[in-house]
Amino acid sequence: xxxxxxxxxxxxxxxxxxxxxxxxxxxxxxxxxxxxxxxxxxxxxxxxxxxxxxxxxxxxxxxxxxxxxxxxxxxxxxxxxxxxxxxxxxxxxxxxxxxxxxxxxxxxxxxxxxxxxxxxxxxxxxxxxxxxxxxxxxxxxxxxxxxxxxxxxx
Amino acid sequence: xxxxxxxxxxxxxxxxxxxxxxxxxxxxxxxxxxxxxxxxxxxxxxxxxxxxxxxxxxxxxxxxxxxxxxxxxxxxxxxxxxxxxxxxxxxxxxxxxxxxxxxxxxxxxxxxxxxxxxxxxxxxxxxxxxxxxxxxxxxxxxxxxxxxxxxxxxxxxxxxxxxxxxxxxxxxxxxxxxxxxxxxxxxxxxxxxxxxxxxxxxxxxxxxxxxxxxxxxxxxxxxxxxxxxxxxxxxxxxxxxxxxxxxxxxxxxxxxxxxxxxxxxxxxxxxxxxxxxxxxxxxxxxxxxxxxxxxxxxxxxxxxxxxxxxxxxxxxxxxxxxxxxxxxxxxxxxxxxxxxxxxxxxxxxxxxxxxxxxxxxxxxxxxxxxxxxxxxxxxxxxxxxxxxxxxxxxxxxxxxxxxxxxxxxxxxxxxxxxxxxxxxxxxxxxxxxxxxxxxxxxxxxxxxxxxxxxxxxxxxxxxxxxxxxxxxxxxxxxxxxxxxxxxxxxxxxxxxxxxxxxxxxxxxxxxxxxxxxxxxxxxxxxxxxxxxxxxxxxxxxxxxxxxxxxxxxxxxxxxxxxxxxxxxxxxxxxxxxxxxxxxxxxxxxxxxxxxxxxxxxxxxxxxxxxxxxxxxxxxxxxxxxxxxxx
Numbered sequence: 015x016x017x018x019x020x021x022x023x024x025x026x027x028x029x030x031x032x033x034x035x036x037x038x039x040x041x042x043x044x045x046x047x048x049x050x051x052x053x054x055x056x057x058x059x060x061x062x063x064x065x066x067x068x069x070x071x072x073x074x075x076x077x078x079x080x081x082x083x084x085x086x087x088x089x090x091x092x093x094x095x096x097x098x099x100x101x102x103x104x105x106x107x108x109x110x111x112x113x114x115x116x117x118x119x120x121x122x123x124x125x126x127x128x129x130x131x132x133x134x135x136x137x138x139x140x141x142x143x144x145x146x147x148x149x150x151x152x153x154x155x156x157x158x159x160x161x162x163x164x165x166x167x168x
Numbered sequence: 169x170x171x172x173x174x175x176x177x178x179x180x181x182x183x184x185x186x187x188x189x190x191x192x193x194x195x196x197x198x199x200x201x202x203x204x205x206x207x208x209x210x211x212x213x214x215x216x217x218x219x220x221x222x223x224x225x226x227x228x229x230x231x232x233x234x235x236x237x238x239x240x241x242x243x244x245x246x247x248x249x250x251x252x253x254x255x256x257x258x259x260x261x262x263x264x265x266x267x268x269x270x271x272x273x274x275x276x277x278x279x280x281x282x283x284x285x286x287x288x289x290x291x292x293x294x295x296x297x298x299x300x301x302x303x304x305x306x307x308x309x310x311x312x313x314x315x316x317x318x319x320x321x322x323x324x325x326x327x328x329x330x331x332x333x334x335x336x337x338x339x340x341x342x343x344x345x346x347x348x349x350x351x352x353x354x355x356x357x358x359x360x361x362x363x364x365x366x367x368x369x370x371x372x373x374x375x376x377x378x379x380x381x382x383x384x385x386x387x388x389x390x391x392x393x394x395x396x397x398x399x400x401x402x403x404x405x406x407x408x409x410x411x412x413x414x415x416x417x418x419x420x421x422x423x424x425x426x427x428x429x430x431x432x433x434x435x436x437x438x439x440x441x442x443x444x445x446x447x448x449x450x451x452x453x454x455x456x457x458x459x460x461x462x463x464x465x466x467x468x469x470x471x472x473x474x475x476x477x478x479x480x481x482x483x484x485x486x487x488x489x490x491x492x493x494x495x496x497x498x499x500x501x502x503x504x505x506x507x508x509x510x511x512x513x514x515x516x517x518x519x520x521x522x523x524x525x526x527x528x529x530x531x532x533x534x535x536x537x538x539x540x541x542x543x544x545x546x547x548x549x550x551x552x553x554x555x556x557x558x559x560x561x562x563x564x565x566x567x568x569x570x571x572x573x574x575x576x577x578x579x580x581x582x583x584x585x586x587x588x589x590x591x592x593x594x595x596x597x598x599x600x601x602x603x604x605x606x607x608x609x610x611x612x613x614x615x616x617x618x619x620x621x622x623x624x625x626x627x628x629x630x631x632x633x634x635x636x637x638x639x640x641x642x643x644x645x646x647x648x649x650x651x652x653x654x655x656x657x658x659x660x661x662x663x664x665x666x667x668x669x670x671x672x673x674x675x676x677x678x679x680x681x682x683x684x685x686x687x688x689x690x691x692x693x694x695x696x697x698x699x700x701x702x703x704x705x706x707x708x709x710x711x712x713x714x715x716x717x718x719x720x721x722x723x724x725x726x727x728x729x730x731x732x733x734x735x736x737x738x739x740x741x742x743x744x745x746x747x748x749x750x751x752x753x754x755x756x757x758x759x760x761x762x763x764x765x766x767x768x769x770x771x772x773x774x775x776x777x778x779x780x781x782x783x784x785x786x787x788x789x790x791x792x793x794x795x796x797x798x
Contacts, residue, residue, distance in 0.1 A: 031383070039383055048336035049329020051504065053455050054536045054738035061455055089329030102327040109319060109704060112712055113242025114326030115333060115455045115504030140746045147738070149455045150242050150505055151715025152708060153749045 023091025033079035049089035060146030063119035070126035089118035104163035112150035237277035239269040244705040255313040256297035269500025279477030283766025317704030334474025335459040346385040348375040352398035401597040406571040413590035421575040423591040433565025433586025437556025445614040446793040448725040449545040456504020459533035462519035474503025481513035508602040540736035546603035549573025551614035561626040574607025581667035583639040605769035616664035616777030650674040650694040662782025670765035671697040675774035698762030713771035721776035
């Protein structure tokens, strides 16, 4: 066990864990950042997605030893209490969820996509999010939400 | 009050052990608890007289509190029931607070299953709200809140990641438990050894470790050496091992449906058809694997979990431990959905047993693999249909037998004068249970495939054939409106309909078949469930159910050999993804004068037969087994 210093949502967090511990568990269990969800533990569902240096990554597969000096952003750090991020606002406006368990991962992956490509076509959104499962089947609305965010909020 | 305050307030009011109050207060927010709902936490095994369960209460601060035994799974019950109170009491939805799924404080509204919230709980809540307001029920024609697309009450919490699901509930001071599972589906424990320092909990075949943190428990679990003897999984033979259908008076899903006389019907037939259909076991795969917190205080057991049926789980726990109803409290925390898969208390019972044996409060979280293997599957089954049509293309006889998969939706919507439909119980090597819409997917797949086959046998267009054989005006309207929207005459595709749980459905699909791959191109769906209570949420439910149904229709299937489940992983068990989903056009028919039917389940029942019928239309090949690409 060693102590690790992680930069999460603009703050430096010190945690004690084995080097191989996945970031997901540190977020959820040590830092109470439960917006990152455990869905499969093998990178197949996208529920644990966080941003690392602005890129969407599966936190269930990221050992904390790999995160030195990298900027981690979770859903909790995406917006202030009053003002939603435009992608969050678009998901809310389109009600692009049912149970909502996949939503933090979907939103963060969409944020990463839109920061890279301001106006992705529908097919690009589909491909980019295809590793994310919404078991409730709200896919059509999620596509609409990402397109709405790309156009600028309602 | 923002949602975080709301959440904290909920924590205080709904859970309120002293320790948790301190934890919550420790975040810097001052919460005044005027009157704690419970005092049993202060006691040992002396259970105080329970405070009466109040459906609706106007709190001193002006909030209206609604208590319901139903649970929010993503189907929208929290918002829907809020609308009911707001409508009947003439207040803003923002002034209503729901306490859901707590067996100590909520009325037992039955499990959150079978699309019963709308037909049963909505009227009960509306009535209670109207009584509380001293008014009569608002007429649907004058609805101001019901009938509107009120946004999801917890929407903001969802998009900000603040919504707490069952697996997010990790109060301080609990031990983490990890089950030690056999590498087989079914096995008996023969021996176990563990190094010193590992806290092992063992009771019969229950084998677990407990530790201070979940990560420590994971590590400790790897140190256990357990020997298991596997049981063989014999391939099922549903027909051979079946029982005769038994009619039970008053059953929700009668196992026998009879009309007229089959021999008479058969004598009227000029063409006959007999076909056999099959459906595979599929898994619910709720995105959230389940987790439970169990605490014993003397003889009082409290369990918190993402159960769909907290009262049923309370009974399971009560029976297992020989307790009274008052000694068990189950509190549901919104799960990352369930689809019928979280109705039994597997994880809750394990957590409670471990807590009792360990003498400590325990949290048990299942892995994805456990979620696949240790819950139950949608039943597999075989369905035999023998039918006859007369010279005009009317179905005159219908002999329908479902082996193993279930009795729901046995009754065809068609005006068939002579029919027998029976459900035969059978044996399966896998543990089977409820699934969204129960056997309605299987029965409607067989029925609507068979009707399509009859249309071909009669040489009549499938739409015309259905309309000719239906008498229900609403279902005919759904078909006609869907066909017009789809362009049935010009487009090639597949169709299916159903009259399920009082809802009328029609679905049309256009698709491409390339070798063994089916690519859906476009779906048109018509849904009529009577008065629409929340159109925005209804559309989400209908489209979501269609998407979920695509999985079981095309590729979902639990695979096993003689000892193990072979695809108990998200990477091996394919569920529908963005790339599978075509544009879906949904037409909702709102009938304010018709009592609303539940809609969380029935829209899953038409996609599989529509696809099978579309494959037939496109290739001439009739596929009779789900999954169609399996």
